[in-house]
Amino acid sequence: MKQLMTGNEAAALAAKMAKPQVVAAYPITPQTSIAEKLASYVARGELASRYIKVESETSALAACMGGSLAGARVFTATSSQGLALMHELLHWASGARLPVIIVDVNRSMAAPWSLGVDHNDSLSQRDTGCIQIYCETAQEALDNVLIAFKLAEKVLLPTMVCLDGFYLSHYSEPVDIPEQADVDRFLPRRKAKYRMDPNDPFTFGGGVSPQVLFGLRKRIQSDMDSALDCFRQICTQFFRYFKRRYRAVESFEIKGKDIALVTNGTLSGTVRAFVEQNGKEKGVGLVKMRLFRPFPKGEFKKAIKGLKKLVVIDRNLSPGSGGIFSQEIRSAIYGIEAALPIVSVIGGLGGVDVSIEDLDRLVDRIREGGDLQDETIWMEA
Amino acid sequence: MIEIKLSGRGGQGAVLASQILGSAFFKIGNWVQSFPSFGAERRGAPVSAFLRVDTKEITLRYGVKHPEWLVLFDPGLVKNKMVMDGVRSDTSIIVNSTEPAGKGRFGLEQRLFIVDATSIAEGLNLRTTSFSIVNTAMVGAFAKASGLIDLDSVSAAIGELVPVKKEENIAAAKEAYGKVKEVSL
Numbered sequence: 001m002k003q004l005m006t007g008n009e010a011a012a013l014a015a016k017m018a019k020p021q022v023v024a025a026y027p028i029t030p031q032t033s034i035a036e037k038l039a040s041y042v043a044r045g046e047l048a049s050r051y052i053k054v055e056s057e058t059s060a061l062a063a064c065m066g067g068s069l070a071g072a073r074v075f076t077a078t079s080s081q082g083l084a085l086m087h088e089l090l091h092w093a094s095g096a097r098l099p100v101i102i103v104d105v106n107r108s109m110a111a112p113w114s115l116g117v118d119h120n121d122s123l124s125q126r127d128t129g130c131i132q133i134y135c136e137t138a139q140e141a142l143d144n145v146l147i148a149f150k151l152a153e154k155v156l157l158p159t160m161v162c163l164d165g166f167y168l169s170h171y172s173e174p175v176d177i178p179e180q181a182d183v184d185r186f187l188p189r190r191k192a193k194y195r196m197d198p199n200d201p202f203t204f205g206g207g208v209s210p211q212v213l214f215g216l217r218k219r220i221q222s223d224m225d226s227a228l229d230c231f232r233q234i235c236t237q238f239f240r241y242f243k244r245r246y247r248a249v250e251s252f253e254i255k256g257k258d259i260a261l262v263t264n265g266t267l268s269g270t271v272r273a274f275v276e277q278n279g280k281e282k283g284v285g286l287v288k289m290r291l292f293r294p295f296p297k298g299e300f301k302k303a304i305k306g307l308k309k310l311v312v313i314d315r316n317l318s319p320g321s322g323g324i325f326s327q328e329i330r331s332a333i334y335g336i337e338a339a340l341p342i343v344s345v346i347g348g349l350g351g352v353d354v355s356i357e358d359l360d361r362l363v364d365r366i367r368e369g370g371d372l373q374d375e376t377i378w379m380e381a
Numbered sequence: 382m383i384e385i386k387l388s389g390r391g392g393q394g395a396v397l398a399s400q401i402l403g404s405a406f407f408k409i410g411n412w413v414q415s416f417p418s419f420g421a422e423r424r425g426a427p428v429s430a431f432l433r434v435d436t437k438e439i440t441l442r443y444g445v446k447h448p449e450w451l452v453l454f455d456p457g458l459v460k461n462k463m464v465m466d467g468v469r470s471d472t473s474i475i476v477n478s479t480e481p482a483g484k485g486r487f488g489l490e491q492r493l494f495i496v497d498a499t500s501i502a503e504g505l506n507l508r509t510t511s512f513s514i515v516n517t518a519m520v521g522a523f524a525k526a527s528g529l530i531d532l533d534s535v536s537a538a539i540g541e542l543v544p545v546k547k548e549e550n551i552a553a554a555k556e557a558y559g560k561v562k563e564v565s566l
Contacts (some may be wrong), residue, residue, distance in 0.1 A: 002398075004407055004415075137440075167442040171416045172403060269440035353443035 002176050010138040011077070011103045011161065012037035014145035016047045017183040020075040020101070022067030024052040024060040029115055030165040031079040031105040037073070038095060057082035061089045061100065068098040069204060071195030073149065076100065079165065080107035081123045087125060090158060094129025094220060096205050099152035099159065099190075103145065106265070107165040108350045116351015117165040119265065119316040123292070123324045129220050131159040132292040134264040135168060136272075138175045144290075146178075146187060150234050153190050155227045157220070164272070164315075166351060167266040178242050186241045211376060215240050224294040231291060248296035249303045254285030257310035259363070264289040264325060267315055267347070267354055274359040282363045284311075289325060297332040304333070309341045311366055313325035313379070315348045322346070322376050343372045346378035354379060383529065384445045385440040387519070389454030390465040392424045392509070394516030395434035397542065398452070399430035401520050404433045405530050406553050414439045424511070427461050434529075448472055452523055454498070454515050456480075459487040475561065477515055483564055496522040496561040498553075505556075507547040514550075517543065521554030522561035532558050 004047070012034045015023070023036035023042065041047035050065045055079050066072040078086060083104050093100050099355055104122045105321070108114040122132060133148055135141045144161045152159035163169050194202055210215070210279050228248065235246045254260050261271045261284055268288040275286050287303050289296075304310060314323025321327060326344040333339060343366055348354045366372060386403065389395035395415045403415035405550040418429040447467045456478045458464045459465050468474070473489050476483060477498040486493055498518035507514040517539055524535045536551045543550045 004404055004413065164442070166416070171414055171442070172400060173414045173439070174407060174412060266442035269442045272440045355443050355446065356441070 002174045003173050004172050005138060006033070006172045007135065007138040007163045008169055008170070009140040009164060011140040011145050012041075013177070014142040015018055015075045015077075015101070015103070016041045016330040017178070017180055018073065018075070018101075018146060018149045018187055019047070019189070020049055021072035022050050022052065022064060022074040023076070023139075024054050024074075025077050026054050026057045026060045026082060027058075028079045028082040030169045031077050031082070031103070033169070034077040034103060034105070057085040058089060061086040061093065061102070064100045065089060065093055065098050067098070068100050069096070070195045071190065071192035071197075073153070073190045074100050075103075077103040077105070079105040080109055083121045083125065084109065087128070090125055090130050092205070094100040095216070097156040099156055101145065101148050101152055102160045103163060103381065104160050105163045105165050105169045111264035114350045115165065117167060117265075117315065118349045118351070119162065119324075119359060122160060122162045123318075126293065126324070127161065128322040129157060129224070130155055131155075131224075131295065132162060133159065134162045134290055134292060135164075136266055136268045136288065138168065138171065138173050138244075139244070141168060142175055142177075143238065143242065143246065146183060146277050147231075147234055147238055147246070150187055151227065151231055153355065154230050154234070155223050157223065157227065162265065164266040176244075181318075182241045182312065186237065227294050228296055228298070230267065246290060247299065248291040249288060249299040251303045252286040252288065253279050254287065254303075256284050256309060257285040257367075258309050259284045259366070260287045260304060260310055261359070261363075262287045262289065262310050262312040262329065264327065265315060267313060270356065271313075271359060274356045277356065278360060282360070282367075284363055292325075294329075294373075295328055295332060300332050301336060304340065307340060309343065309352045309366075311343045311362070311369060313344060313345045313347050313354075317346055317349060341371065341373050343377065345377045345379060352380075382433055382439065382451070384448050385432040385434070385452065385481040385523075386429055386445055386448035387452040387454070388427060388429040388458050388461075389425045389516070390424075391428045392510070392512050393428075393454045394500065394514055395428050395454060397429045398516040398520050399432045401517070401538045401542050402523065402530065403432050404542060405534040406432075408534045408537060409530070411436060412438050414441075418444070422512070427458060428465050429464060445464065450475070450512070450523065450527055452519050453477060454519055456483070456487065459561055473526070475519065477519060481562065486564055486566070493565055494522065494526040494561050495562045496557050498522065498557055501556045501560070503554050505546075505553050507546060507549055507553060518548040518553040518557035521557035524554070525558040525561050526563070
């Protein structure tokens with residue numbers, strides 16, 4: 001059944017349907033309505049969960065980690081500075097192999113204060129060992145949260161579902177609501193193999209020798225690698241239950257095109273509309289990145305076969321380097337036969353609109369501009 | 382695709398109005414996308430909300446640049462640059478005003494409709510301590526002026542989304558539907 005809801009409402013509903021035993025969140029624009037919605041589910045008795053009120057995002061994640069350690073399914077949501085405050089514990093959560101689910105409603109990092117979206121908050125967590133999934137629509141927000149729980153609890157790593165602030169968190173649109181019975185079958189109660197239990201004691205997160213630490217780090221890398229296969233399998237299962245198919249990398253109308261615009265998050269929606277309207281005439285298609293960590297190298301290479309140029313639009317900036325997705329993509333495709341030229345574009349920082357007209361101008365500039373490989377194109381407002 | 386902008390002052394209910402219209406269009410089988418203007422909303426400051434309606438999925442993710450319809454909850458907003466940004470000669474405008482002729486059409490050259498939503502709301506006792514709640518009347522006026530949506534769907538959406546005084550709010554939409562008038566050039 002389809003209902004109108006915002007991306008935040010969809011994410012909160014998915015969290016409710018996943019039946020976490022522990023929820024802890026601290027309000028921050030534009031995430032607040034997720035925390036509010038979950039609090040009201042618990043208050044009305046629609047969600048049997050411990051809703052732990054906390055005084056900061058550090059505490060929110062700490063409370064979830066405690067719950068996760070005790071074997072519970074746990075959920076938190078945050079944004080921007082709040083996620084930055086979680087940073088220290090995110091390393092801990094992945095090192096301790098705790099499948100915490102975090103919804104990050106992307107918002108630009110201060111200073112200066114801004115409420116608009118870019119992805120620097122979540123991408124700053126790149127090296128923490130946290131899985132990252134990006135959403136284009138409110139439907140994907142709902143679906144990705146369900147997928148995230150299953151994936152995190154399978155590979156035992158914290159998993160972040162990223163929603164663009166405002167363009168997704170506050171846009172209200174039709175969302176197909178799954179049946180609770182199907183969600184229960186897709187996502188049964190978590191069974192933790194190791195958990196903190198006074199009757200069956202283990203040591204968690206204690207001091208280790210350098211050799212043990214080295215081994216555990218290597219293990220996170222191999223489990224991240226296997227998370228790609230897990231993601232694929234879980235998406236197949238998801239399709240069986242809910243009839244919506246998802247992939248780590250998705251291409252749209254790239255057949256017969258020489259250029260692909262590569263994006264993530266809600267920008268993919270605008271690019272999709274642009275490709276539908278002008279794609280044939282301009283010779284462009286869309287490649288959309290759903291997963292950022294683990295980085296789906298193999299699927300990306302498959303998705304771009306036959307293309308002559310990639311235009312990577314980053315809604316983020318690593319000062320001193322450039323767009324983060326374009327770095328990752330350069331690294332992923334380095335050394336493959338007839339390496340593709342990549343044009344790096346920075347757009348939409350701080351929630352600046354990127355419209356169809358902006359994309360039209362961008363493609364024209366790239367068609368006329370020759371190589372452009374050594375420069376960054378700025379889509380300024 | 383139809384793009385609609387609804388502008389009022391913080392507290393007048395422009396965001397809820399876009400949700401009501403969104404729900405009404407959705408009920409009759411359309412894809413809709415409704416959203417508020419982004420920023421820190423404050424009571425009394427201009428606030429805009431937007432609605433896109435189409436027969437197929439809408440994948441655009443940016444603000445409405447050039448609305449086909451502009452619904453103004455306060456005649457003073459005609460002079461507000463932010464509110465009037467992107468309004469073109471082919472934009473149709475509906476203004477809440479106590480003056481039927483709208484003071485020389487407020488200097489507007491676009492297709493113009495006027496409705497006295499404030500008096501309608503006051504008559505039905507739809508008010509807070511600081512504002513008349515004109516949003517449901519403006520939604521009713523939009524339905525009539527645009528002819529894009531029927532009053533029954535609008536009334537049903539009001540019944541579902543307005544938290545208090547449902548009947549009075551539906552009555553406000555109906556009254557405004559009957560009273561909105563086009564002002565000739």
